[in-house]
Amino acid sequence: MFHRFDFSTFRSADQAEREEFCRQFVASLQQHGFCKIVNHYVPPADIDQAFEISRAFFELPLNEKLKSPHPAADNPHRGYSAFGVEKVSTHSNYDAANPMPLLKDMKESYDIGSESDPLWDNIWPPSGVLDTFRPTFTSFYSACYHAELAILEALSLGLGLPAETLANLHKDEINELRLTRYPEVSRSDFAHSTRIAAHTDFGTITLLFQDDVGGLQVEAPYGSGKFIDIDSGGRYECILNVGDCLRKWTGLCSARHRVHLSEAVQTNGSEMGLTNDVVPERYSIAYFAKPDRTASLRPLLGSEADKSNDGTVCMTAGEFQNMRIQGTY
Template sequence: MFERLDFANYQSGNVAKRDQFCRKLVSGLRQRGFVRLVNHGIEPSTIDKAFATSRHFFQLPLNQKLKSPHPPTANPHRGFSAVGLENVSTISNYGREDKSSQLPLLKDMKESYDIGSERDELYSNIWPPTGVCDTFEPTFVEFFEVCYRTQLLILEAISIGLGLPTQTLSQLHAAQHNELRLTHYPAVPQEAFSTSTRIAAHTDFGSITLLFQDRVGGLEVESPPGSGSFVGIASGGPYECILNAGDCLQKWTGLCSARHRVHLPELPQGNEQARKGDVVEERFSIAYFAKPDRTAVLRPLLDGSGLGAKVSSEFVTAGEFQHMRIQGRYA
C-alpha cells in the first residue's frame, strides 16, 4: 500500500529515471500522504549515531533530563518534554468537518526533545548542560544540517513532479525554520492503549516530514482520509525514511496531509492474545519537520499566482499558521 521509492533514481543523472521518480513521489503523496524512501543520502552511520545518542539521553534519570526543559508554553518549541507535558490529542480533529467521525481525546504516552536550527533568528536551542550527555549537541547540530540538505532535494523532486520550476518549494525554506524531534515511547502495559496512545492522531504542520524509526512499529495512517480508520505502515528499520506531506504543502499544492498516529504495534497473525497483560516494548523515533520560512504565504502555487504574492487577509503566512496550530498542545 505504501510504495517504497528509491531516491537514487532522482540523483542518477538519468532524466527519464528522475522524472519517473518525481511522478511516483507526487502520486504517492497525493493519494495517501505517505511514501517510503530508501537511498535518501543520509548515511547509516549518521543515523546510527543519532539513535544511539537519543537513546543515551532518554535513559538518563529524569532529574538530569529536566536540566534542559521545554518551556511550559508552546513557544519556543525547544528542549525536553517529559511524559504528559504535551498533548497532541487536542489537535486530532483539526480540519474535520464531519462531526460524526471525530476522534476521541487520548493521553499521549511519550517523552520528547525538540531542536531547531542554530541559525534561527527567533528561537534559540535549549541544550543539555555540560556533563549531561555531552555528545548530544554536536550530534544533533550535524544531523539537523544533513536532514536539511536532504529536505531541499526532496522538495525539488516534488516541484518537478508537480510540473513546477525545480526551486519553487526549496526557495520557500531558505531560512531553516525547521524542527527536529527525538521521541521515546516508554514500555507500557498493553491495557494502557484502551485509554491512551503513544501519540494521538494528527497532521503535521509543515511542508514535509522525514521520519526515522526503530523496528518496533506502531505507525498508522488514516485511510481513507477522514474515515477514522487507521492502517499500519510497516517499519523498514532506521535506514528507511518515511516521508509524509504536511498542512503547508497541502495548502500550496493540494497533496494529502494525512492524519497519522503511533498506536499499538501489530501482533503476529494467530498470536492476538500474546500480549494480554504483557508490556509493549519501548520505541524510538526521530522526525525532521521541514517548515516554510515564517514569512512564506500559504496560497496555492499551481495556478501560477502564489510566488511573490503579497500577504492578504485571505492567506496567512507560514509563521502565523504554525503559531495557530501549536496552541493548546502545551498547557
C-alpha cells in the same frame, strides 16, 4: 499499499528516468500523503549515532533530563518534555471529517531547531550532561536539511513547477528535529491512552526515522477515520509524509497519523513473544521541514494560484504554525 522510493534514482543522469521518478513520487503523495524512501541523503552512520545518543539521553535520570526543560508554553518548541506533558490530542481533529477521541499521549520527547534561528535559541543539555548530544544532533539536523532540499526539488518537478520553487520557500532553515521515546506500557493502557494521538503535521514534509517496534498508523482511506499499520523497514528507511503547509500550496494529501497499538500486537501479541501483555519501548526521530515564517500559504497550483495579484491576503506559514500549536502545552 504505500510506495517505497529509492532516491538514488533521482540522482540518475537520465533525465527521463528522473522525470518519471518525480511524477510517481507526487502521484503517491496525492493518493496517500505518505510514502517510504531509502537512499535519502542521510548517511546510515549518522542515523545509528543519532539513535544511540537519543537512547543514552532518555536513559538518564529524570533530574538530569530536566536540566534542559521545554518551556511551560507552546512556543518555542525546544528542549525536553517529560512523559505526558505535551497534549497532541488538542489538535487531533483539525480539519477532520471524522473526529477522534482525545487520548493522553504516552511519550517523552526532545525538540531541537536550527542553531541559526533568529527567533528561538536551542535548549541544550548543560555541560557535563551527555556532552555528545549537541554535536550529534547539530550534525544530524544538517544532514536532514540536505535531504529536505533534494526532496523539495523532486516534489517541485513532479508538480510541474520550476525545480527551485519549494526550496525558495525554505531558505531560513527554521525546521525542527524531535527525538521521542515511547516507554514500555501495558496493552491495556491503550484503552484510554495512546503513544501519540491522531494528527496531521503542521509544516511542509516530515522525515521519520524509527526502530522496528511498530505502531505507526495512517488514516486510510483519507477522511475515513480508519487507521492501518505502516510496517517498519528499520531505522535506515525513512517515512515521508505531507504536512499541512504543503497541502495548502499544492493540494497533496496531508493524512492523519498516530502511534498506537499495532494490529499485529493486538492479534498476535503472544506469538510475537510479548509477555504479561507488555508492549516494548519505542524510539523515533522526526525531522519537520517547515517553511520560512514569512512565506505566504497562497496556493501554487491551479486557479487559486492565478489570483496571486488580486490583493487577497493569505496567512503566512508562521501565523499558521502558531495557530496550530496552541494548547499543546
